[in-house]
Amino acid sequence: MKIGLVREIKSSEDRVGLTPDAVGAYVKSGHTVYVEKGSGETSGFKDSAYLKKGAILIDDKALVWKKSDMIVKVKEPLKSEYKYFRKNLIIYTYMHLAANKVLVDALVKKQVSSVAYETIKDETGLPCLRPMSEVAGKLAVLEGARFLYKNNGGNGLLISGVTGVNPANVLIIGGGVVGRSALDNAYGLKADVTLLDINEKNLNALKEKYQNITTYVSNEENLIQSLKKADIVISSVLLPGAKAPKLIKKAYYKNMKKGSVIVDVAIDQGGSTEVSKPTTHDNPVFTYGGVIHYCVANMPGIVPKTSTIALNLATLKFGLEIANKGLEKAIKENDAIKHGLNTYHGYITHKEVSEAFDYHYTPFEMLS
Numbered sequence: 001m002k003i004g005l006v007r008e009i010k011s012s013e014d015r016v017g018l019t020p021d022a023v024g025a026y027v028k029s030g031h032t033v034y035v036e037k038g039s040g041e042t043s044g045f046k047d048s049a050y051l052k053k054g055a056i057l058i059d060d061k062a063l064v065w066k067k068s069d070m071i072v073k074v075k076e077p078l079k080s081e082y083k084y085f086r087k088n089l090i091i092y093t094y095m096h097l098a099a100n101k102v103l104v105d106a107l108v109k110k111q112v113s114s115v116a117y118e119t120i121k122d123e124t125g126l127p128c129l130r131p132m133s134e135v136a137g138k139l140a141v142l143e144g145a146r147f148l149y150k151n152n153g154g155n156g157l158l159i160s161g162v163t164g165v166n167p168a169n170v171l172i173i174g175g176g177v178v179g180r181s182a183l184d185n186a187y188g189l190k191a192d193v194t195l196l197d198i199n200e201k202n203l204n205a206l207k208e209k210y211q212n213i214t215t216y217v218s219n220e221e222n223l224i225q226s227l228k229k230a231d232i233v234i235s236s237v238l239l240p241g242a243k244a245p246k247l248i249k250k251a252y253y254k255n256m257k258k259g260s261v262i263v264d265v266a267i268d269q270g271g272s273t274e275v276s277k278p279t280t281h282d283n284p285v286f287t288y289g290g291v292i293h294y295c296v297a298n299m300p301g302i303v304p305k306t307s308t309i310a311l312n313l314a315t316l317k318f319g320l321e322i323a324n325k326g327l328e329k330a331i332k333e334n335d336a337i338k339h340g341l342n343t344y345h346g347y348i349t350h351k352e353v354s355e356a357f358d359y360h361y362t363p364f365e366m367l368s
Contacts, residue, residue, distance in 0.1 A: 001031050001032075001069045001070060001322075001323040001324075001326075002031070002032045002033075002034065002067055002068050002069045002070070003018075003026050003031055003032065003033045003034070003068060003069070003070050003071075003072060003319075003323060004033075004034045004035075004036075004064045004065060004067065004068025004070065004071045004072070005017050005018045005023070005033065005034065005035045005036065005039050005055075005064070005071075005072055006036045006039060006061050006064050006065065006071065006073065007036050007038060007039040007061065008039075008073065008074050008075055008301075009078055009080065009081070010075045010078060010298055010301070011280040011281065011282055012280055012281035012282055012298070012301055012302065013074065013075055013298050013301040014042035014043060014301050014302070014304035015042075015043055015074040015075075015298075015300065015301050015304045015307050015308045015311065016039050016040045016042070016043045016045065016074065016304070016308050017039075017072040017073045017074050017092075017093065018033070018035075018040075018072050018312065019040070019043075019045060019308060019309060019312045020040070020045055020049040020050050020052065020053045020055075021053065021312070022312045022316050022319075023035065023050055023053045023054065023055045024053035024054060025316060025320060026319075026320065026323060027053060027054035027055070028054075029320060029323065029324055031323050032056065033054065033055045033056065034055070034056050034058050034063075034064045034067055034068055035047075035050045035055040035056065035057050035058065035064070036057075036058060036059075036060075036061050036064045037057050037058065037059050040308075042304055043304040043305050043308040044304075044305045045308075062084065065081075065084035065089075066084070068089075069088075069089070069090060070089075070090040070091070070092055070319075070322065070323065070327075071089065071090070071091050071092070071093075072092050072093065072315075072319055073091065073092070073093035073094075074093060074094060074301075074308075074311065075093065075094055075298055075301075076093060076094060076095050076096055076097075076100060076103055077091065077093075077103065077106075079102070082103075082106045082110075085106060085107065085109075085110035085112045086110055086111075086112070087110065087111040087112075087345075088111070088113070088345075089110075089112050089113070090112075090113045090114075090115065090322065090327055091107075091112060091113070091114045091115070092114075092115045092117075092315075092318075092319055092322065093114075093116070093117060094116065094117045094118055094132075094268070095114055095116035095117075095118065095119075095342055096116070096118060096268040096269055097114075097116065097241075097342050097343075097350070097353045097356070098241060098242050098243045098269055098270065098352060098353055098356035099243060099268065099269050099270040099356075101356075101357050104343070104348065104353065104357065104359070107342075107343040108343055108346055108347070108348065109346075111345050111346040112343060113327055113341070113343060113344045113345065114341070114342045114343045115318075115322065115327075115337065115340040115341055115342070116241070116340055116342045116350075117129060117311075117314075117315055117340070118240065118241065118268075119240055119241040119339055119340050119342065119350060119352075120318060120336050120337065120339055120340035121240065121335075121336055121339040121340075122335070122336040125177075126177075126240060127314050127336070128311075128314045128315050128318065128340075129177075129240075130177050130314065131307075131310035131311055131313065131314050132300045132307060132310070132311060133176070133177035133178045133181065133236075134177060134178075134181045134310070135181075135299070135300040135303060135306065135307050135310065136178055136181070136265050136299045136300055137177065137178040137179065137180065137181025137182040137183075137184075137185070137234075137236065137265070138181050138182065138184070138185045139299050139300065139302070139303070140178070140182050140234045140236075140263040140265055140299070141159075141170065141182050141185040141186045141189065141191075141232070141234065142185070143263060143284070143294055143296075143299070144159075144170070144232035144233075144234060144261045144263045144294065145158075145159040145168070145189070145232065147261045147285060147292050147294060148168060148231060148232065148259070148260075148261055152285075152292075153259065153285070153287065153292055154259045154260075154261060154292060155231060155257060155258065155259030155260060156259070157231055159186070159189050159191050159231075159232070160189045160190045160191065161190065166192065167189075167190055167191045167192050168191055168192065168231040168232060169191070169192045169193075169194065169229050169230050169231045169232070170182075170186040170191040170192065170193045170194070170230070170231065170232045170233075170234065171193075171194045171195075171196070171226050171227065171229075171230035171232070171233045171234070172186070172193065172194070172195045172196070172234045172236065173196050173218065173223070173233065173234065173235045173236060173237060173247065173272070174196070174197060174218075174235070174236035174237045174238065175195055175196075175197035175199065175202045175203065175206055176236060176238055178234075178236035178238070178265050179195065179197070179234070179236040180206070182234045182236065183195060183206065183210060183213070186232075186234075187210050187212070187213065191232075192214075193210070193212075193213040193214070194213065194214040194215070194216070194226050194229075194230070195213055195214070195215050195216075196215075196216050196217070196218035196222060196223060196226060197215070197217070197218055198217065198218045200217060203215040203216075203217065223247065223248075223252075224252055224255070227248070227252055227255070227256050228255050228256065228257075229257075230256070230257070230260055231257060231260050231261070232260065232261050232262075232263065233248070233260065233261070233262045233263065234263045234265065235247065235248065235262065235263070235264050235265060235266055235272040235273070236265045236266065237266050237272050238266065238269070239269070239352070240352070241342075241350050241351075241352035241353060242269070242352035242353075242355065242356060243269055243270040243356050244266035244267075244269040244270050244271055244272045245272060246271075246272060246273065246274050247272050247273070248262065248272060248273035248274065249273075249274055250274045250275065250289070253288065253289030253290070253291055254289070256289070256290075256291055257291075258290035258291070259290065259291075259292070260291050260292070261285075261291070261292045261293075261294060262291055262292070262293050262294065263294045264276045264293065264294065264295045265299065267279075267295040267296070267297050268297050271295060273293070275288045275289075275293065276293065276295050277295060278295055278296075278297040279293075279294070279295045279296050279297070280296060280297075281296055281298075281301065281302050284296050318334075318336065318337055318340070321334060321337065322337065328368060331364055331368075332368065338364055341364055344364060344367060345367060347360075347362040347367060348360065348361055348362065349361075349362060349363065349364045349367070
């Protein structure tokens with residue numbers, strides 16, 4: 001198979017879809033890899049490193065798209081890249097289609113097959129989403145703490161507090177991978193942490209490990225009361241492949257602290273507040289009701305070297321399986337990849353994506 005690697009063009013997105021070592025794995029398996037020159041520079045990987053692993057470097061992004069059977073990326077294609085779509089092309093990347101109707105329509109119209117990292121599912125959970133969720137969870141605490149600073153518009157608290165002064169209160173909504181990573185960082189910084197989750201067993205396990213945290217079963221009453229005292233809110237709710245639920249209502253803001261910060265890690269899937277909208281690392285926040293909202297849709301892009309290596313450790317094996325077997329055979333032989341299939345030959349093959357826009361859902365089995 002001919003594999004293509006292109007430079008990411010999303011604002012402040014410095015990750016890259018393939019490391020040189022990953023390229024070497026594809027080449028060793030008999031595949032040809034085209035790499036747009038400079039793709040890996042912002043992640044610390046020089047063109048010479050890709051050459052040493054057997055890549056073919058190409059100046060023209062359009063030519064990489066044209067020559068490749070499968071494009072491997074990090075983030076979803078942007079509108080300026082839709083012109084490269086064509087029938088039978090495979091795109092392997094984070095898609096987050098439930099929050100992007102325009103992209104869904106483009107993929108279906110051009111009959112592109114898309115395999116989304118975030119919906120690949122196996123016995124361990126969501127293996128290709130997990131590493132970036134870990135990064136995002138840890139960053140959420142650091143970025144939330146940064147925007148508590150008075151010069152950034154916050155209420156002027158130091159997250160850890162000092163002798164005689166209480167630390168900031170950090171509310172984490174959701175005890176999944178993002179939530180646990182955020183908890184680990186916030187707890188390490190000696191913040192006063194409250195965590196909400198719908199799973200009591202999970203809450204008990206986290207309370208046993210982090211004995212000084214406060215835990216509540218997630219419901220509307222507990223959420224409203226916890227929001228009142230929160231200085232940083234980290235929303236990490238996830239419904240794989242589907243739109244994020246709007247948990248934080250406009251009506252709740254009147255009782256929240258002015259200068260508090262919401263870090264909406266669910267923004268890739270539409271966001272979990274009624275006012276959330278995507279922001280960028282260049283302009284990461286906006287304010288509503290006196291509350292600062294950090295809604296950067298590619299948080300791990302700010303630490304690209306760590307993120308790229310972690311991402312490739314998770315995504316490479318599935319990408320190689322698609323390349324080695326062909327997409328159809330890989331889907332039939334590996335349910336994880338079938339879960340990752342979002343669009344196929346002009347059809348929407350992921351139920352949650354179809355439901356997000358009330359589109360027709362066609363299971364892969366009906367097309368093979």
